Amino acid sequence: MHTHHTHHHHRRVLHRRVLTALGCALTAVLATVAWSAPPRPATEVRVDDGVLRGAAHDGYRTFEGVPYAAAPVGGLRWAPPHPAVPWSGVRDATRPGSACPQPAGEVPGGSTDEDCLHLNVTTPDGAAPARPRPVIVWLHGGGFTTGAGSSYDAHRMATRGDVVVVTVNYRLGALGFLAHAGLPGSGTFGLADQQAALRWVRAEIGAFGGDARDVTLAGESAGGYSVCAQLAAPAAAGLFDRAIIESGPCDASPDRPFAPSAVPLTTARATGAALAAKVGCGPAHDTSACLRRVSVPRLLAAQDTDQQPAYGGRLLPADPGAAITAGRFHHVPVLIGTNHDEGNGWAAGIIQAGHPVTPDTWPDVVSTFFPAPGQAAGIVHEYPVHRTDGGPVFGAVIGDANFTCPTARTTTALRTAQVPTWRYEFADEHAPPLTSGTPPFPLGAPHASELPYLFDLGGRPRDLTAAQHRLADTMIDYWARFARTADPNGPASPNWPRNTVLSLAPDHIAPTRTAGARHHCGFWDAAARTRLSSGEHDTKARVTPL
Numbered sequence: 001m002h003t004h005h006t007h008h009h010h011r012r013v014l015h016r017r018v019l020t021a022l023g024c025a026l027t028a029v030l031a032t033v034a035w036s037a038p039p040r041p042a043t044e045v046r047v048d049d050g051v052l053r054g055a056a057h058d059g060y061r062t063f064e065g066v067p068y069a070a071a072p073v074g075g076l077r078w079a080p081p082h083p084a085v086p087w088s089g090v091r092d093a094t095r096p097g098s099a100c101p102q103p104a105g106e107v108p109g110g111s112t113d114e115d116c117l118h119l120n121v122t123t124p125d126g127a128a129p130a131r132p133r134p135v136i137v138w139l140h141g142g143g144f145t146t147g148a149g150s151s152y153d154a155h156r157m158a159t160r161g162d163v164v165v166v167t168v169n170y171r172l173g174a175l176g177f178l179a180h181a182g183l184p185g186s187g188t189f190g191l192a193d194q195q196a197a198l199r200w201v202r203a204e205i206g207a208f209g210g211d212a213r214d215v216t217l218a219g220e221s222a223g224g225y226s227v228c229a230q231l232a233a234p235a236a237a238g239l240f241d242r243a244i245i246e247s248g249p250c251d252a253s254p255d256r257p258f259a260p261s262a263v264p265l266t267t268a269r270a271t272g273a274a275l276a277a278k279v280g281c282g283p284a285h286d287t288s289a290c291l292r293r294v295s296v297p298r299l300l301a302a303q304d305t306d307q308q309p310a311y312g313g314r315l316l317p318a319d320p321g322a323a324i325t326a327g328r329f330h331h332v333p334v335l336i337g338t339n340h341d342e343g344n345g346w347a348a349g350i351i352q353a354g355h356p357v358t359p360d361t362w363p364d365v366v367s368t369f370f371p372a373p374g375q376a377a378g379i380v381h382e383y384p385v386h387r388t389d390g391g392p393v394f395g396a397v398i399g400d401a402n403f404t405c406p407t408a409r410t411t412t413a414l415r416t417a418q419v420p421t422w423r424y425e426f427a428d429e430h431a432p433p434l435t436s437g438t439p440p441f442p443l444g445a446p447h448a449s450e451l452p453y454l455f456d457l458g459g460r461p462r463d464l465t466a467a468q469h470r471l472a473d474t475m476i477d478y479w480a481r482f483a484r485t486a487d488p489n490g491p492a493s494p495n496w497p498r499n500t501v502l503s504l505a506p507d508h509i510a511p512t513r514t515a516g517a518r519h520h521c522g523f524w525d526a527a528a529r530t531r532l533s534s535g536e537h538d539t540k541a542r543v544t545p546l
Contacts, residue, residue, distance in 0.1 A: 047204045050087040055094040056125070060155045063121040063208070065097030068200035069193065071115035072171060077292045078183045081117060081196040096120060096150030100172045101296045106146045112296040114175065119197055122154040122165045123208045132211035134483040137201055137240065138167045139194060141221030141248070141448065144260065144307035145173050153456035160473060161480025164210035168197045170226075174275055174303040175296075179268035179310045182288040187268040187310025191229055195315075198230075198239035216242040216483040220451060224248020225260035225320070228410075229309055231330050232323035233316055242486055244479065245336040247447055249406035251321040251413070251528075254308065255372060258346055259402040261308055262319055268310035278302040324410065327417045333486040334414050335479070337424035337501075338407045341444035343398025347391050348439040357390030365394065370401070375527060382523045391441035396519070403447070405524040415499070422488055422496055424478075425512075426450040427505040428471065432462055450504075454479065467506035475504060 043056045045063065054063035069081035076082055097118035104110035124133070138154065140147040149167030158165045170176060176190030185192060202212045217240040219227050227243050228250035230236040252261035263271075276282050279302050281290035311319050323329050350365075351357060357365055362385040367376040385393050407423070414421040431449035433439070443449075452462035453472040464472060478488035478496065488496050493509075496502045500511035 044090065045207050047207055048086075049084050051090045052093040053090045054121075057155065059125050059159050061123050061125060062155075063093040063123075064095055064150060065118045066093055066121065067097070067117060068119050068168075069117040069196045072117060072175070072189075073114045075292065077114065077175065078178060078180075078185075078189060078288070080185050080189070080192050084117075096148070097169070099148035099150070100169050101175055101300060102142075102146045102172050103300055106142060106151065107148055110300070111148075112300070114296060116169050116171070117193055117196070118149075118169050119200070120149050120154075120167045121205075121208050122158040122167075123210065124159050124162055124164075132206060132214070133162055133164050133209050134214045134216065134480070135164045135166060135201060135205050135210040135212070136161075136216045136218055136244075136479070136483050137198060138165060139170070139217070139219030139223035139226045140167065141219065141223045142172070143305075144177060144190060144222045144309070145303075145305065147172070147222075151458055152451075153459045156456065156472070157454055157476050157480065160476045161483070163480050163483055164205060164208055166197070166201055166205070166210075168194060170194050170197070173307055174272075174299050177268070177307045177309055178272050178275065178291075179265060180272040180276065180287060180291070181269060182286075185315065186272070186313060187263075187265055188313060188315040191226065191233065191309055191315055194226055194230065195233070195236055195239060198236070202239060213241070214483070215240045216244060218244035218246070218479075219248065220246035221248050221448065222260040225250070225252060225262075226309075228252075228320040228324070229262065229316055231332070232318060232320040232328070235315060237330060240330075240332065242332050242483060243334045244482070245334065245407075245410075246450065247338050247342060247403055247407075249321075249336075249338070249403060249410045250324050251406040251409040253321075256402045256406070257306065258343065258398050259406065262311045262316065263308045264319075265310045265312035268308070271304065275299075275302055275304075321406075321410070321413075324417070325413045327413075329417070331417060331419050333420040333422075333482070335422045335424070335482045335488060336407060336411055336414070337426065338399075338403045339445040339447060339449055340425055340427040340429070340503075341392075341395055341399060342403040342447045343400070344392065344395035344439075344441075344443040345434075345446040345448075346398050347395035348441065348443060350394070351391055351440045357385060357394045359385050359387065359390075362390065362393075366397070370397075372527075378523070378527070382520055392444075395443075395446075399447075400519045400521065401524055404519040405521040408519075408521050409525065409528070420486060420498065422482065422498060422502070423500075424496075424502045424504055426453075427503045428453075428468065429505070430465075430468075432464065432468075450475070465506070471504060471506045471509070474509060 043061050044053050052063050054061050067084040098113035098116045099107040099111040100116035101111050149169050152167050154165035170193035171190045179187035205212050217227050224245040225248035227245050252259050254261050279294045281287050284290035366379045383393050383397050411423045429444045431445045453475050481490050482488040497511050503512050
């Protein structure tokens, strides 16, 4: 397929193209934020910084574009989040604030507005409840490069679950994760923003009917991995009481590039130095000052397609997966899971980019995307490709290696630490497609396909069948009960035994104990052990107690 010396460059280019394509996978669903139901009369709430005027809807209220930190501009670019600036009078909170700077894609036209540290609150209507409602704080996905809290309309979760939902913007791309020796907090500014939003919730959510002592931190993909990072971050102690991790396993590694992961601070600083040179700040006497003068469009053009938080600094001392395996993390109950066909969207994108998967091409495809020495032959043997099944087999390899089996290892580590843990697998093989066009093979339940069951993405209701609506309701019931009691079980839903994987499909919700075998996790666990024993990605020595 390609000569050996071009493999590494080809792999990086193809990864970027494919990961960018996945970013576009949500675009068709999310790029519809202009549509919304007409709001009813406005409603006002006082918070510490001033009065907010939100919007009243049918059964719920929303407060959008609420600042939780000061605009990170000028000298505050690449600084920890500072307190929001109070306002006089009534601040309009009936429409979202700007998305954080990002290229065009999920956010139509992208964004270059650094004044983006806002959150959105959705709270049920009705008389004040006898007791405050549980709070779910949602961290969006998007590879730490794209996305916005406002893409996730949470009214179904809020009203059916009787919970207050907060969706958060946090700094993305180089503006959120640049590392440089002259910048305290390097590589973790986006994570620091998430902590600032959690502190705002602890202080202010009572004004919206929420219980500041019952906060669940939840997220998907990069948002799910952010939850992992906060579990391992000392400064997040006491900021949340439970955790929900969707398709963002804590046991992650840069050599599994389809899933989010963290990198050592030394690696992140080398990436940062390359970016500084690219934008003309390499030879500058004061690199930080030079970088703060670079325009947002120029930074966006220069940054890598994929971004990772850095560990080894004060906010994130250790790799999250290593910290959790060592038992050094915030011991809160966890609901965690993946989708049955996580890798199919990437496999389809690679095939459509002109790389067919056949018995003849399969060894080259595997060696391109799984370059660890000696690994390709084992994968080809474990996952044989026949005449017509190349796409689903490639999707299974991507999904098992990057998501399902690392999630199983994360679950084992959590349970070993005696943390109450519930694991699910979303398995609706007819989940509504997240992209337009016809894929080269049926995608089943790929990455992100569970999201329309929990949220109206882009404010637009999804086209679900009656059975899928029932599944969506049941999932919201599980998520909200977990937020309320740390146990998703309840009288109206199928039982979810703690030490199983609950399969979630329309009219078929049932525990299974065979998920690991079906996803070849024995093979991938052995590969992970081999990598650790050879010294690769061995971060345990850097784990320090919280």
